[in-house]
Amino acid sequence: MAKISSAKIRKIIDSRGNATVEVDIFVDGKYMGRAAAPAGASKGAFEVKDYPEEGIDFGIMQFRSVAIPKIVGSDPLDQKGFDKLLHEIDGSDDFAVMGGNIAIATSLAVAKAAAKSEGMELYRMMLKKGKAKMPYPVGNIIGGGKHAINGTTMQEFLSVAFGKTYSDSAFANTIVHKRTGELLKKRFSDYPIGLGDEKAWVAAMGDMEAVQTLSDAISYTSEKTGMAMGPAIDLAASSFYADGMYDYKGRKLTTPEQIEFISGIVEKFSVKILEDPLDENDFEGFAELTKRIGKKTIIVGDDLFVTNKKRLSQGIKMGAANGVLIKPNQIGTLSDMIETVELAKKHNYEMVISHRSGETEDSTIAHLAVGLGIGYIKTGTIGGERTAKHNELIRIEEMERA
Numbered sequence: 158m159a160k161i162s163s164a165k166i167r168k169i170i171d172s173r174g175n176a177t178v179e180v181d182i183f184v185d186g187k188y189m190g191r192a193a194a195p196a197g198a199s200k201g202a203f204e205v206k207d208y209p210e211e212g213i214d215f216g217i218m219q220f221r222s223v224a225i226p227k228i229v230g231s232d233p234l235d236q237k238g239f240d241k242l243l244h245e246i247d248g249s250d251d252f253a254v255m256g257g258n259i260a261i262a263t264s265l266a267v268a269k270a271a272a273k274s275e276g277m278e279l280y281r282m283m284l285k286k287g288k289a290k291m292p293y294p295v296g297n298i299i300g301g302g303k304h305a306i307n308g309t310t311m312q313e314f315l316s317v318a319f320g321k322t323y324s325d326s327a328f329a330n331t332i333v334h335k336r337t338g339e340l341l342k343k344r345f346s347d348y349p350i351g352l353g354d355e356k357a358w359v360a361a362m363g364d365m366e367a368v369q370t371l372s373d374a375i376s377y378t379s380e381k382t383g384m385a386m387g388p389a390i391d392l393a394a395s396s397f398y399a400d401g402m403y404d405y406k407g408r409k410l411t412t413p414e415q416i417e418f419i420s421g422i423v424e425k426f427s428v429k430i431l432e433d434p435l436d437e438n439d440f441e442g443f444a445e446l447t448k449r450i451g452k453k454t455i456i457v458g459d460d461l462f463v464t465n466k467k468r469l470s471q472g473i474k475m476g477a478a479n480g481v482l483i484k485p486n487q488i489g490t491l492s493d494m495i496e497t498v499e500l501a502k503k504h505n506y507e508m509v510i511s512h513r514s515g516e517t518e519d520s521t522i523a524h525l526a527v528g529l530g531i532g533y534i535k536t537g538t539i540g541g542e543r544t545a546k547h548n549e550l551i552r553i554e555e556m557e558r559a
């Protein structure tokens with residue numbers, strides 16, 4: 158039997174310049190799997206805790222002294238058993254002791270080391286003999302919310318590309334990004350324009366102008382490439398919801414008004430994917446919106462579901478949403494994430510696997526997308542920590558063609 162022979166943890170720098178963790182797992186002293194955790198800025202209230210209360214350095218120290226001795230000797234090919242061990246070592250129900258970011262980096266590093274020891278790519282090991290299907294990329298083009306200073310109220314205006322190949326689709330989104338930059342340069346000729354945390358454009362404009370600009374850039378690109386494309390929006394609505402109102406920089410909407418407003422935008426711009434249009438506690442509002450426009454668009458719960466099987470199952474019961482965002486570090490282990498994916502599949506919920514606003518060069522989500530047959534991947538359009546995922550998918554596509 159293959160055995161985990163040693164493990165290492167270190168502090169590395171993420172794309173925002175913050176500290177995050179990276180874990181190396183060694184199998185039989187020679188096969189290494191490495192994974193790093195990302196970081197959210199608009200985190201859901203119901204995510205597992207990313208680090209112990211005492212902070213990242215304490216978490217690292219504790220992992221070295223408490224967890225590593227218990228991990229060594231276990232079977233890397235038994236992912237479920239390993240992830241159960243992580244829960245046992247932690248002892249809480251939200252990784253508050255170990256830190257969910259430390260747990261997820263460890264869990265994914267084990268999966269990668271297991272694949273190495275089997276002489277396989279991770280996505281291939283997960284697929285077994287199944288046929289690989291590439292996801293469609295959802296790329297952030299214009300942004301604001303908690304990802305930028307003085308940007309739009311809604312967090313992300315994105316482009317979805319339905320090309321024949323992943324490579325074609327990912328490149329098409331880069332054209333939308335470039336075209337948007339040109340449009341903004343014309344529109345704001347006397348002002349500087351910048352990029353937010355996910356390398357989406359940030360300019361002094363409102364949400365309606367942003368969606369119009371996005372839509373124009375997508376039409377231009379779709380015509381130029383002959384590819385089917387469409388807009389997506391992640392409102393991250395919990396980040397501007399307070400006291401029962403959605404606050405658009407002073408213009409406040411009640412929940413029924415928000416539902417009306419958002420339905421109008423979805424219809425007018427043929428929005429393909431709509432993420433977190435309402436507050437993370439509002440299952441009823443989500444259900445009403447889904448009844449209203451769920452046939453026209455994919456309504457995705459991110460902060461609503463936090464990749465949590467229990468919350469997704471409540472959503473399924475209530476008819477809240479018809480899609481779920483999958484972020485591994487929201488739930489802390491690969492096995493927990495897979496349980497949520499399986500539940501979504503069973504109920505025909507669309508899935509979008511996602512990066513976080515703070516990222517590293519780690520490209521594991523590219524493998525998870527293909528390995529689990531997830532329909533979409535949201536990972537920015539440009540920027541090294543985003544292109545790391547695209548470029549890995551381009552490699553995977555090539556391997557599958559060969």
Ligand code: PGA
Pocket residue numbers: 196197198199200201312391393459511512513514515
């Ligand atoms: P994050 O949010 O900043 O928490 O990563 C991204 C998202 O809302 O999808």
Ligand code: ZN
Pocket residue numbers: 391393432433459460
């Ligand atoms: Zn989101």
